[in-house]
Amino acid sequence: MQGxxxxxxxxxxxxxxFADFGKRWLGWDPLAGCDVPHPPYELPMDEITRTPRxxxxxxxxxxxxxxxxxxxIGALHAAxxxxxxGMSPVRVEALKLKRIGGFLALVPEGDxxxxxxxxxxxxxxxxxxRAPMTDAxxxxxxxxxxSDHQLDLLHRWGYPYVMDEFRFHLTLTSRVSPExxxxxxxxxxxxxxxxxxxxxxxxxxxxxxxxxxGNFHMLHRYPFGG
Numbered sequence: 001m002q003g004x005x006x007x008x009x010x011x012x013x014x015x016x017x018f019a020d021f022g023k024r025w026l027g028w029d030p031l032a033g034c035d036v037p038h039p040p041y042e043l044p045m046d047e048i049t050r051t052p053r054x055x056x057x058x059x060x061x062x063x064x065x066x067x068x069x070x071x072x073i074g075a076l077h078a079a080x081x082x083x084x085x086g087m088s089p090v091r092v093e094a095l096k097l098k099r100i101g102g103f104l105a106l107v108p109e110g111d112x113x114x115x116x117x118x119x120x121x122x123x124x125x126x127x128x129x130r131a132p133m134t135d136a137x138x139x140x141x142x143x144x145x146x147s148d149h150q151l152d153l154l155h156r157w158g159y160p161y162v163m164d165e166f167r168f169h170l171t172l173t174s175r176v177s178p179e180x181x182x183x184x185x186x187x188x189x190x191x192x193x194x195x196x197x198x199x200x201x202x203x204x205x206x207x208x209x210x211x212x213x214g215n216f217h218m219l220h221r222y223p224f225g226g
Contacts, residue, residue, distance in 0.1 A: 004209030022057025
């Protein structure tokens with residue numbers, strides 16, 4: 001677990017079918033730490049997955065962060081283990097495909113109150129392990145485009161889209177043109193019905209680490225104990 005630039009807590013599919021779809025779609029297997037061939041769709045797969053590929057197929061719970069000075073990864077691992085052991089599974093009615101700001105993602109349908117509460121608890125409970133943001137970190141978030149509340153969240157928690165601004169999603173594409181987004185949607189509309197779990201039950205979260213090349217690796221899965 002040591003030697004990574006940043007760490008994050010992500011949801012990663014437990015279903016083998018769903019996980020296999022994600023790694024093949026994006027072309028990166030975060031558990032094995034290797035590239036995998038894209039499916040033979042009539043789409044420019046390298047182009048449309050270029051941005052999300054390095055993160056692996058996931059839903060962000062606690063966004064990537066550097067460890068605070070003097071903090072050992074073993075301490076983060078121990079805290080995450082204890083935290084997840086005290087959490088109960090979260091049920092999401094279903095996932096649906098949606099275009100968000102130019103990219104396609106899977107987002108939850110139905111009530112997300114339980115999901116937001118779980119994410120907020122993780123962000124708060126593990127925040128002591130996060131290094132303070134630098135001026136460069138803040139600048140990368142385009143603060144001029146954020147609301148005052150989002151700016152407050154950025155400075156408090158290191159990310160503007162947490163707590164009440166949290167929007168769970170599993171990113172499938174980079175920002176693409178409307179035409180390419182529609183072509184991609186047509187492919188996914190025929191692929192996803194046999195793959196998406198309904199309902200989605202989140203029974204664990206995962207620790208991911210960012211390697212020097214920018215690719216994220218799945219380091220450990222923490223099962224919920226509740």
